[in-house]
Amino acid sequence: MNQPPPRHQNLVYPSGLSPEELAALLSGEPAYRANQAFAWFSRGATSFESMTNMPQSLRERLSGRFGGSIRSSSVEHSLVDEDGSLKLQIRLRDGAAVECVLLEDIEGRKTACLSSQVGCPMGCAFCKTGTLGFLRNLGPDEIVEQFHHLRDMRGFISNVVFMGMGEPLLNLDNVRKAIAILANPDGIGMSLRKITISTSGIVPGILDLARVGPVVRLAVSLTSANPELRTRLMPVNKTWPLAELKAALLEYQRATHDRVTLEMVLIGNVNARGENALELAEWIRPLRVQVNLIAWNPIAGMPFETPDAGQMKQFSEILERSGIVTVQRMSRGRGVMGACGQLGDTLRAKQ
Numbered sequence: 001m002n003q004p005p006p007r008h009q010n011l012v013y014p015s016g017l018s019p020e021e022l023a024a025l026l027s028g029e030p031a032y033r034a035n036q037a038f039a040w041f042s043r044g045a046t047s048f049e050s051m052t053n054m055p056q057s058l059r060e061r062l063s064g065r066f067g068g069s070i071r072s073s074s075v076e077h078s079l080v081d082e083d084g085s086l087k088l089q090i091r092l093r094d095g096a097a098v099e100c101v102l103l104e105d106i107e108g109r110k111t112a113c114l115s116s117q118v119g120c121p122m123g124c125a126f127c128k129t130g131t132l133g134f135l136r137n138l139g140p141d142e143i144v145e146q147f148h149h150l151r152d153m154r155g156f157i158s159n160v161v162f163m164g165m166g167e168p169l170l171n172l173d174n175v176r177k178a179i180a181i182l183a184n185p186d187g188i189g190m191s192l193r194k195i196t197i198s199t200s201g202i203v204p205g206i207l208d209l210a211r212v213g214p215v216v217r218l219a220v221s222l223t224s225a226n227p228e229l230r231t232r233l234m235p236v237n238k239t240w241p242l243a244e245l246k247a248a249l250l251e252y253q254r255a256t257h258d259r260v261t262l263e264m265v266l267i268g269n270v271n272a273r274g275e276n277a278l279e280l281a282e283w284i285r286p287l288r289v290q291v292n293l294i295a296w297n298p299i300a301g302m303p304f305e306t307p308d309a310g311q312m313k314q315f316s317e318i319l320e321r322s323g324i325v326t327v328q329r330m331s332r333g334r335g336v337m338g339a340c341g342q343l344g345d346t347l348r349a350k351q
């Protein structure tokens, strides 16, 4: 696995700055000016001119610092699926691009699925993003701006999941900064319970999250409880095998008293058989989990198939008979290639 290279440019744009960083930037100004600026930036202001409770001279000073642009990224393309899902392709200031998605469910929840890296180094066999390779980590500004771009187009957002492009636990510092900004009550004020980090199983990151927080919801893309099969589908299993992953999840549950979600992308006739479900039920004990079953979403050129409804039902029933809370997730965003594992179809490999 490659280590992420340093960020392309070091300047962090306003939406990625904490109140303390803004206070340092505005040194010499009264303290409340930094709070005012934070409120504007973290709520998604689109221009310095709109910050009308701040003096013109200060707005000009800030504008000059960031070359007149309040955001570091822009929406290049947007696509709307017939189920209402919105996928955005975001162009970053170094020319790279990422995608993010707004998913609406039948209960009215609006969930922003955000990317944490440009590409992904994890190489999961069933995921489009994994075929793109890895370019770099996203900064906190680039993460928060995805939220703002989606919010500009769809209004109130109720939930955030770090389940877009990239492995969030390999960019934990910047993901933490972005979460702190989104959860700050002087800004968007999103509850930490409405934020989910989804990992492929980065054990040091899970332990770090257990020790340091924030206590958001944790989801793990497990895919298989069989060591050989999991290594074939998710190479991360070579570095952090199932036993180490389980030990880390037990530690996480001890520290947070929280139930972990196991994401199971089920691929027809690969990991969706009854024997796979039995093996999973055995592996789970004594973890307290919810298992989300997600039918693999078709991706051109990949040698997999979507499981049929009978396979999904059988898998679910085996887990439920073992007393495991199991939810079959409806696939949303498939029509715009914005569903789980499909992000990156419009992006070039190794941008």
Ligand code: SF4
Pocket (backbone or CB within 6 Å): 120, 121, 122, 123, 124, 127, 128, 129, 130, 131, 164, 165, 166, 167, 199, 200, 221, 341
């Ligand atoms: S499933 Fe997640 S971790 Fe795996 S390659 Fe895709 S984006 Fe990366």
